[in-house]
Amino acid sequence: MTQRITVIDYGMGNLRSVAKAVEHVAGEGDEVLVTDDPALILTSDRVVFPGQGAARDCMAAISDHHLNKAILQAAHSKPFLGICMGQQVLLDFSEENGGTQLLGLYKGHVHHFPGGIAPDGEAMKIPHMGWNRVHQLSDHPLWHQIPQDSRFYFVHSYYVDPERKDLAAATTDYGVSFASAIAENNLFAVQFHPEKSADAGLQLLKNFVNWKV
Amino acid sequence: MLAKRIIPCLDVDAGRVVKGVKFVDIRDAGDPVEVARRYNEEGADEITFLDITASSDDRETIVHVVEQVASEVFIPLTVGGGIRKADDIRRMLNAGADKVAINTAAVFNPEFVKEATERFGSQCIVVAIDAKQVSAEGEPMRWEIFTHGGRKPTGLDAIEWAKRMSDYGAGEILLTSMDRDGTKIGFDNKLTRAIVEAVPIPVIASGGVGNLDHLVDGVKLGGADAVLAASIFHFAEYSIGEAKQFMQGQGVEVRL
Numbered sequence: 449m450t451q452r453i454t455v456i457d458y459g460m461g462n463l464r465s466v467a468k469a470v471e472h473v474a475g476e477g478d479e480v481l482v483t484d485d486p487a488l489i490l491t492s493d494r495v496v497f498p499g500q501g502a503a504r505d506c507m508a509a510i511s512d513h514h515l516n517k518a519i520l521q522a523a524h525s526k527p528f529l530g531i532c533m534g535q536q537v538l539l540d541f542s543e544e545n546g547g548t549q550l551l552g553l554y555k556g557h558v559h560h561f562p563g564g565i566a567p568d569g570e571a572m573k574i575p576h577m578g579w580n581r582v583h584q585l586s587d588h589p590l591w592h593q594i595p596q597d598s599r600f601y602f603v604h605s606y607y608v609d610p611e612r613k614d615l616a617a618a619t620t621d622y623g624v625s626f627a628s629a630i631a632e633n634n635l636f637a638v639q640f641h642p643e644k645s646a647d648a649g650l651q652l653l654k655n656f657v658n659w660k661v
Numbered sequence: 662m663l664a665k666r667i668i669p670c671l672d673v674d675a676g677r678v679v680k681g682v683k684f685v686d687i688r689d690a691g692d693p694v695e696v697a698r699r700y701n702e703e704g705a706d707e708i709t710f711l712d713i714t715a716s717s718d719d720r721e722t723i724v725h726v727v728e729q730v731a732s733e734v735f736i737p738l739t740v741g742g743g744i745r746k747a748d749d750i751r752r753m754l755n756a757g758a759d760k761v762a763i764n765t766a767a768v769f770n771p772e773f774v775k776e777a778t779e780r781f782g783s784q785c786i787v788v789a790i791d792a793k794q795v796s797a798e799g800e801p802m803r804w805e806i807f808t809h810g811g812r813k814p815t816g817l818d819a820i821e822w823a824k825r826m827s828d829y830g831a832g833e834i835l836l837t838s839m840d841r842d843g844t845k846i847g848f849d850n851k852l853t854r855a856i857v858e859a860v861p862i863p864v865i866a867s868g869g870v871g872n873l874d875h876l877v878d879g880v881k882l883g884g885a886d887a888v889l890a891a892s893i894f895h896f897a898e899y900s901i902g903e904a905k906q907f908m909q910g911q912g913v914e915v916r917l
Contacts, residue, residue, distance in 0.1 A: 464731065468731060472733070476751040577832070578664060580663050644735060
């Protein structure tokens with residue numbers, strides 16, 4: 449069965465890598481579409497919602513592209529994968545840019561990393577950039593065939609802190625233990641970049657493409 | 662905690678890998694796409710391409726190289742060499758690069774780094790620093806920035822320069838010791854340590870790797886967040902997997 453997987457394009461960050469990685473794991477005949485058209489987003493089978501950059505710019509871009517409703521609707525109704533800022537903006541408030549209102553799908557704040565010195569004496573530089581461990585909290589289908597505590601590639605200075613702790617599908621330690629993945633029903637959202645995380649990342653994208661909600 | 666990154670570097674001239682790569686099982690060792698694929702399979706944490714194309718006619722070829730590599734290698738890619746204006750950065754990012762390394766253009770126009778980080782974000786702007794020791798023996802150690810492959814001094818103090826680039830928003834420093842580059846006697850770990858202690862951003866050590874102990878020293882003595890090497894990987898003296906196994910055995914956290 450062929451399907452259409454849509455990557456939401458709202459001008460924040462380079463989506464080529466995300467689209468290429470999804471194409472790489474998609475089934476034969478699957479269509480990977482990069483678009484900002486709300487109608488196409490809502491008629492697609494799966495939605496990938498990436499994002500890069502500052503919170504305020506992301507929210508402004510979502511609004512400029514008239515995507516608020518389509519994103520929330522897709523997040524409620526079909527397999528939905530948020531990546532990086534695409535995870536953060538699902539909460540209701542970010543500390544970034546002196547305080548930014550987000551989409552508000554989930555209650556909770558997006559905080560700046562504390563930095564400082566780790567117990568092993570290493571400086572915790574900000575942004576949190578590089579390969580860190582992702583500790584799976586459940587046997588969610590998107591973790592299928594990904595070994596526990598695999599490393600994924602991160603680049604970010606803020607992290608999500610949802611009020612509902614049961615939303616966390618994985619945690620990562622960087623001075624604080626934060627929800628590097630959240631999941632509920634048809635929605636999965638990650639702080640790391642699966643499209644840049646070699647085999648583990650491709651496996652996660654493959655799991656998403658095959659995910660039967 | 663974050664793993665220390667191992668980054669193989671490929672010099673690319675008019676779309677071909679130069680300085681030779683010797684993998685027995687690669688069909689065309691001059692093809693950057695094949696080499697990048699191989700490094701990815703071995704477990705490279707990132708790949709850096711340094712475009713050393715002299716002729717402007719051939720500059721476009723690196724864009725196609727990046728496009729091809731980014732279509733099948735899903736780890737972070739950095740491109741350096743010839744990044745002089747915002748449009749160069751945009752083209753590389755659109756082609757699939759995750760970061761660009763700015764070197765000479767930063768020296769001649771430091772504001773370019775500020776402009777680039779504001780426009781594209783700190784996470785994709787690496788400042789490449791080529792430094793050479795200028796202090797004599799017995800004097801307090803001092804390094805200066807050199808351009809043109811280490812031939813032209815600029816009078817800029819390497820530590821002050823690194824701090825300035827970090828203040829301008831650079832996301833990372835790619836630090837090459839011009840004294841050690843090509844020598845295979847190890848990184849200048851004192852230089853790395855001095856820069857690491859001066860800036861809050863990650864530092865990639867480069868220049869001088871000849872064996873796996875050197876990689877460990879770059880992290881343990883130099884304090885580097887990542888280590889970059891070319892020839893020890895190109896000539897298959899060591900695979901990246903071997904390097905990582907060795908480093909882990911020496912107590913360095915790596916992604917295996």
